[in-house]
Amino acid sequence: MSHADTDPGASTSKGPPAAKLTLLTLTAMVVGSMVGAGVFSLPRRFAEETGVAGALIAWAIAGVGMLMLAFVFQTLAVRRPDLDAGVYAYAKAGFGEYLGFFSAFGYWASACVGNVTYWVLIMSTIGALAPALGDGDTALAIVLSSAGLWGFFLLVRRGVKEAAAINRIVTAAKIVPIVIFVILALFYFRPSVFADNFGGADYAGSLFNQVRGTMLATVFVFLGVEGASVYSRHAKRREDVGRATILGFLSVFAIFASVTIVSYGIMPMEEIAALRQPSMAGVLEAAVGTWGEVFVSVGLIVSVLGAYLAWTLMAAEVLFVAAQDKDMPRFLGRSSGDDVPVPALLMTTALSQIVLIVTAFSDDAFNFALDLTSSLSLIPFLLAAAFAVKIALGPQAQRTVTGQTTRREAVVAVLATLYTAFLLYAAGLKFVLVSLILYAPSTVLFIKARREQHRRLFFPAEAAMCAVTIAGAVLGVLALALGWIEL
Template structure:
């Protein structure tokens, strides 16, 4: 995601090759979600459905990555983050709505890290369960606030940590794929090909996997951030496509090879991180331990990066006068302390809510994905609007005009389909997160002495509030489940 900090010192930035740029893209996109893929897919579909799902997700997310890459080039002044595109295209309140959603997705995503850590440790400490017991939530809360205190003190040395994290997450993934191929059983794979009795139609099976593919590809917009490091402008597009292809190959490989190790109904019952369970079945208990250790190091490092990112979303928006002034406050060590505090509070609230969910990890994962989709949809729609108005296109060739329109329309259609695939429950829950955040918008307008809502904004706010109320009623009545 492009923040103000990424635009400084552009002229002095070290220029790197396409391969190095590609590696940076891969490192930014491969996160903790990959460790959960075998179970999430096996719960929904077999090999055939998984292949279709990754084809659809790969094509859809690539169009989205290309949209962000094109927007970064055509609108370089919009560097305050994903929400800047929504604001430029559809007004202040929509821009705020996008910023709130992107911030919420980062905070909820941080909860998945703690649930996954506790679930991993739960293999050795039964009292931690699947990361959803009182003890697990208590320890996760302690970790949440310890990281708040660490970051508040100014611990932002990301370079050394990121190197360790990149190795920690890539080595177990590569080892997993190689070892799973060694024990690959064609008979088991064939049995898993069409799916299981508990799966519905092939379309329903594929739809059931869509949110996890959105989750693991979160950060796809970050590829465009690295454009300032490129030797040539065309290198950015190449690195985006190469990096994305590598990441897609990793995710699809982890999913598909698992079907050749165990029957899918057994994979579906594994605890998260299910990659550890599959490797344990393949090579013995050391395999589970190997993946678990790599995951914990990876997740803690990723958590530090996403904690800073969540705070940065609010901080940059406040500096741009799109959020209240108090969120722009920094300590003497340049830490956005109030933005960091508010982000930690939201993560804590969601962490407590996971206790009441049917599956803490899946709930947090799905909610992260669905809250990120509205900002993505608005950015893609802005790309369509930009192309139709021909702003910034000047004397662009017919092929450029056709190509950009096709990419923007496909990205918009894909993100809209993802929102529909998420289902009514998750959409209602996401609006319960969005609606209270509007308080920050009201505070911002009052600080600036501006009218709280324009007539159009008031209609949008009433609609958001109405959907959130329906969601709350649904939870109380029992027809919306966590």
């Protein structure tokens, strides 16, 4: 997530200055949220699963599905301007406190696990020069990544936040290498190689399975599409939240799809699938030589470190806001004199540390962390889409100006809900169960918050959902222990 600067002219009126964001700034926040580590890994991730035909279908599905989800956030920003915390607030308003709590926890956990992918990718990038770091999953890589985790904790703990200059450097480091990569790949594009990659390799399986295999990767790179809605209360004009979401999404979609497709014209997909991450560096090296790998690698490291700092602050903010709303225990709502939510920041770093250690036991640390990040985000997204359906078909629908608007919103909300439900299916039982292993213990925080307020711990529906979650977590632990599923 990229925290943008506030508009310097936003506080000309009398009274205390208000941080008001322009359309351009909000759009930059959406772009900054989505362009992170994921795009640098796209060539290999897609080549492992599918050829050109499958990639085109996958991006078409992801593009339409995520566009529907972007429209949902646009609609909710206008329909419910009283909800300012984004995804978490929509789930709570639509389906009660327990599912709202789950949405907040899932969104937070997704950000924490996503931060692990950054360190794995950094170590894998440096590992091209230092073999002891491997693919970012060796003992030395985990020790160095852990040092980085806690180093950033201490940095943010002291009140150091992103300055405008740092933001500009990070944004340039993200965008410039990607744009140059696409231009150079087009220049060195070989139509014969592209044609050979069109139908996919022998290992790819059926076209349906090829497309399904890429779905979690597309979710990962689109995380952040909700970026403007999270800070909607800071917008100069409420309608800019939706506009920024759509503009940012379309810009980033073009970038992601281009990076994937042009790579098929440089190398055979079997060779792309065998590249170390970040695979964009390997593809560019094949096209222009060693300097291409160095160029992408340097841009990636600067980009990822900036993204890591931003998403760490974002994750801590989710816990902090939930605690302020009494949906998390009180201690998570405390902040230091420098306005840093230290307990929430500590929990964020601790969960990232745990997941980082777990990656040592996975066959592919980066892909495991990427897929788990995507899986954890699906429940919050599904609940937000379902809330939009509830609004479009409920009593609120009668307040719209025309029936046509209501029908359009209902269709969009239903399509977004179906898309996120399909993503849960595409994730497969493995990642659903692993997600529940993380979700189940979080109920302790929900219980603590209820006790602090001297309220009944669970209502009947909440107790039933809690039982299902715990049962799923127990099944997940058994499946891992017995080898039914593997990390």
